[in-house]
Amino acid sequence: MTTVGILGGGQLARMLALAGAPLGLRFLVMDQAADACAAQFVPMLKADYTDEAALAEFASRVDVVTFDFENVPAQSAQWLAGKVPVFPSPRALAVAQDRLAEKSLFNDLGIATPRFSAVASRPDLDRALSEIGAPCILKTRRLGYDGKGQFRLASSDDADAAWEALGGQAETVGLILEGFVAFQRELSVVAVRARDGSFRAWPLTQNWHAKGILSASLAPADASPALIDQALSHARAVADELDYVGVFALELFERDGELLANEMAPRVHNSGHWTIEGAECSQFENHLRAVLGLPLGSCDARGRACMLNWVGELPDARAALAVAGVHWHDYGKSPREGRKVGHATAVAENARGLESQLIALGQALGREKQVSGVVAALG
Ligand code: ATP
Ligand code: MG
Ligand code: MG
Secondary structure (H helix, E strand, O other), X not given: OOXXXXXXXXXXXXXXXXXXXXXXXXXXXXXXXXXXXXXXXXXXXXXXXXXXXXXXXXXXXXXXXXXXXXOOOHHHHHHHHOOOOXXXXXXXXXXXXXXHHHXXXXXXXXXXXXXXXXXXXXXXXXXXXXXXXXXXXXXXXXXXXXOOOEEEEOOHHHHHHHHHHHHHHOOOOOEEEEEOOOOOEXXXXXXXXXXOOOEEEOOOEEXXXXXXXXXXXXXXXXXXXXXXXXXXXXXXXXXXXXXXXXXXXXXXXXXXXXXXXXXXXXXXXXXXXXXXXXXXXXXXXXXXXXXXXXXXXXXXXXXXEEEEEEEOOOOOHHHHHOOOOEEEEEOOOOOOOOOEXXXXXXXXXXXXXXXXHHHHHHHHHOOHHHHHHXXXXXX
């Protein structure tokens, strides 16, 4: 009996456990929150990620450790790696946790990014602003997610307000100023690399955000073979350089046919949730296969899929399930503004079928606006 330890007990851990059950796997999650949603059906060790006694107990009860949450302190991951195999490696985690380190790595590998500069102080913000120009975004280097820890500057007049909002974090988590990219669309590569270095990627996914939070994903995205090749080779270069093991996502902006890398997520990713029903092997199953040293499954799509995120509260499941081809995921979380509480995935044989499903789903749930971008992209 193999037990997989997961640091973080949110919906990603929950979906990993769901994918692992048919493989005969057991799970143990570690989380700081008593109400972590994976704990509804997975044993949980509730403890601080820096609590050494808890980490020792966790390590003693599992065969391998992986992450649902990328902001686990790198020292804790490193400490665990001395006791039990940890995938992805603490080094990969450390790079992906830090926007400055990940963007520098991308540039070193010849992958274009938005312009960026580390910001250490208020005068340094002025220096970075003159270097990068407005519009731009001040972001925390670490700990940000779902657009949190970001301040958009329309012009240099916003520097004081930006510093007011985030300056207090310059010394704790660090800050980075990034040029604002007027992209045509957002894409992501969700890929998996095995312990033996073999690499597979799911078809390119197109993403829509609302208020900095992922709202919809469409896969496979419509893209030229050249663009797909470029996106996949970027993902592979990053994975090989980090000797990465497991699933990760590379978020990209497409601007005038060029790809700029925004960030990488060292874990299964929201833009890969469509793979549960829309691909031969899901990101969750392939992540488990990778960290356990099992052969990888096929990343081929089964037709065309669209995932819609439910943020804040769940719409009416019954109305959604009445639309053929729609699959429902309720994370068992209590509703709260800005919180991801579930998602739905529509899968069809082709674009036309998916388009009609999405129009029906949008109407059934009163979510016409949320599906509109995807419907337009399919049209
Ligand atoms: P995630 O939940 O994806 O981890 P995050 O908090 O790490 O989000 P980002 O991915 O950096 O934040 O930003 C969230 C969204 O804000 C992006 O998907 C994009 O829509 C927008 N955004 C971020 N950086 C830029 C940029 N430099 N130019 C234009 N838009 C941007
Ligand atoms: Mg992020
Ligand atoms: Mg992001």
